[in-house]
Each structure stands twice: as structure tokens, then as C-alpha cells.
Amino acid sequence: MTAPDLRGKVVLLTGCTGDIGATYLRALTAAGADVVAADLADGAEQAEKAGADGPGSAVFTRCDITDDSDVDGAVRLAVDRFGGLDAVVNNAAVYKALGHKRPLEELTAADWDTVLRVNVRGTWQVIRAALPALRARGGGRIVNVASVVTRTGAAGFAHYVASKAAVEGLTRAAARELGRDGIGVNAVSPGLVDDEATRAINDDGYVANAAASRSLPRAMRPDDLVGAVLWLVSDASAFVSGQTVVVDGGGVFV
Template identity: 30%
Template sequence: MLLQRTVLITGGARGIGASIAAALSARGDRVIAPPRVELDLSSPASIEAYITAQRELPVDILVNNAGINVLNPIGGITWDTWQAMLQTNLSSALRLIQAYAPGMQARGWGRILNVSTIFSLVTKEHRAAYSMTKAALNALTRSAAVEFGPAGVLVNALAPGYVDTALTRQNNSPEAIAALTAAIPLRRLAQPEELARAAVLLVSEENTYLTGQTIVVDGGFTCQ
């Protein structure tokens, strides 16, 4: 019988995050997905207030899923844009790990999953800031795995490719979607539920030895 674990997931209201939250809830975990009004990752003050208010919360599984991607050429990245992406994509994950990993260490069990992207490993134009922040998230994943591993805390990153979400459909024309699909060896976009299944494995009791890795789920796109 699986133990009920307490899960804290950021960005759990839509897309991949919502699918991960639903999958973990379906397996019996207690899933906490705070809305932005309660936990605003772009605001260090909001993060500190949440941590303080929830200081008694025994988080067993932390999923750092929320992120932003503002497209700009390198010359067009403003300081404000860079700071916003750095804070949301990287600094918030670091702070939440600092807050909740010690409890996992004390209990002798924990799982941390950082949702990254294939653009942390490959890139394309106008994604320099996104690629940099997510590549740093991969580095944080490796460092945390080494540091917390002796206490039974496993830390991994999940790097999705192109996923069929409302945001993907909003940001790409039907013609662009068709071109993307043709470039993926499986000839289709991923479904959020497929990413959720990979995420559940990484944070579950079934994962007993896989840590410090960035797991790419992209239908073979980066193999080319």
C-alpha cells in the first residue's frame, strides 16, 4: 500500500502542472497547488510570506513546475525581463528547495522535481534568457541531488519538448504546429498526461536510485 505523501507543486493550475497535480492526486497524494495570489514566484516577499505561513507543512514531494518564457533576441533582453525570468524560473526553485529539503532530510525521504525544458540543452533564436535560466535549473538539480542524496532525498529535472497545451496553441499558428509536428520523430506533440506519467515515476517510491538527472521527454526531437 502506497503511503500518502504531501506534494507542493507550483504552476499547478494549467498545462503540464495541472496534469502532474491530477496524476499525483489520483494516486492518493495530498496535493497543494497554491494560486498566484497565495504564492507569487515573481515576488521574493510573497515566497517568504508563504513559507512562513506554511512552516508546519510537511512537504514530502516538491515540484517546481512554474516558469515564464519571454521571447527576445539577446540584444533585446531588458534588465527587468531578465530579472523576472531569473526570479521565476530559478531563484524561486532554489528558495523553495532551501525551505523544504531540510524537512525531507530529517524524515529520511523526499523527492524534488524541477520542470525544465529541452531548451536547457538545445536552443533556438530568441530563447537565450529562457535557456540560461533553465540550464541553471538543471545545474541546481545536480547539486541538490549530491547534497541531499545521503538523507534519501532524490532530485531530478524533467525536460519536456513540445507539448500540446493551450499556451502552445495560442503561441503558434496551425501552420507552425504542423511544422513542429513534422520535425518530431513521433510526428505529434506530447500530451500533458504523458509528461505527468514521467513526473509521477520520478517522485514516487518506485524511483529508488535515479537522481541528479535531467530526463528529456520530447518524442525524439533532440536526437536529431
């Protein structure tokens, strides 16, 4: 794949330690971006490796996306270290931490609060914190992460499905409000990725069925998402906003 040239772009990436986030981090630095990699878990090793491979660079900051002071600190780090901010990739979410699947009547109010607080409110908190820095550059790009479960309904995770549908709605609302500032807001909607998190919460048969049901009938890997995410971060998608780009090997059609 020929990646877009992201040299000179500064990107804030949340959720850099899971298989997908670590893949985005490597792809962004490989395309030349300078990345602030933010995560609740320790991602210093991933950032060091991505920065060492270059040609872009990376710095890790510990950040809970639901904590305004952490989020403000991540944006400040981008400005102090790299001189500004051009794009945000809102990848952090409660996914692997969902645990085993449960019928919706067995979910608790606390389960709902946790998933919606992180996946929806946290995504909004990062957008809000990034706005002054994006506006200072004359505009920018925001990429949120939804999921095809908003189309399939995926039984067993009603709170997660609802949270990702809310991310799609937030994407459209933010696109409508921020377009005048030159900020484009889109979402990427991955199909079931055969990664560590998916294996932790789904059985082998479920993962195999998802692969077989696709127009392109194979397992999906984190690398399959890279082209869409880099495109949405880059100037090549400058006139695209409010869209949800489904990347799932032709599993669902929108």
C-alpha cells in the same frame, strides 16, 4: 497507464493553474497523493476539482515562489494539513508570460531579471524552504522542470533558455548536496507541449514543425509528461538522482 501508488505521500506542486500544472495536480491526486497546490494565480478551482475526484486530496495556497514568506507558508500548510512533506514538483515558471519572441539584443535587463528570478531563484527558494520538512521524513524527492530548449537553443527566448539550463545545473548541485539526507533531485525536460501557453507565444507553423520533427511524430500533450513526473515523485525512482529526463517523443537525443 498504470500510475505508481502515491497514497500516503504529501507533495508540494508549484504552478498548478497552467495546462501542464493542472494536469500534474489531477494526476498526483489520482495516484493517491495529498497535494499542496501553490500558484501566483488563483488555483482554488483546480485544487477543489482534483481533490473531489480523489482518491488523494488537494489544497490550494496562493504563493509567489520568489517570496520566502509565501513559500514557507506553503511548506507549513503541508505539515499542518497533511502531517509532513515527501516531495516537491517545481513546475512554476515564467513561460506563457514570456510574450512574443525577440532577438537576444532586444531583450532588456529587466526581462532577464524577471525570468531568472522566478525560474531559477524561485526554484531554489522552494527547495530551500522544503528541506527541513523533507529531512524530518528521512528524505524525499524533488522534481524540477527544465525544457528541451536547453538542447535545441530555441531562438527568441535567450533568457528563458538560459534559465532552464540553470535549472538543470541547480538539479545536479542539489542532488550532490542533498543525497546524504536521502533526498533525490531530478528534472523533467519537456518538449514543446501543444498547450494554451505554447499557443500564446508560438505560431501554428512552429508548433506543427515541432510535432513533425519527432521520432514519434505527433503533437505533445500535457498528459505525455505524467508518467515521468509520477515516476520521479515515487519510490520507484529512489536510486535516480541528478538526472534530467527528456520527454519529447524522441525529438532530441541526449
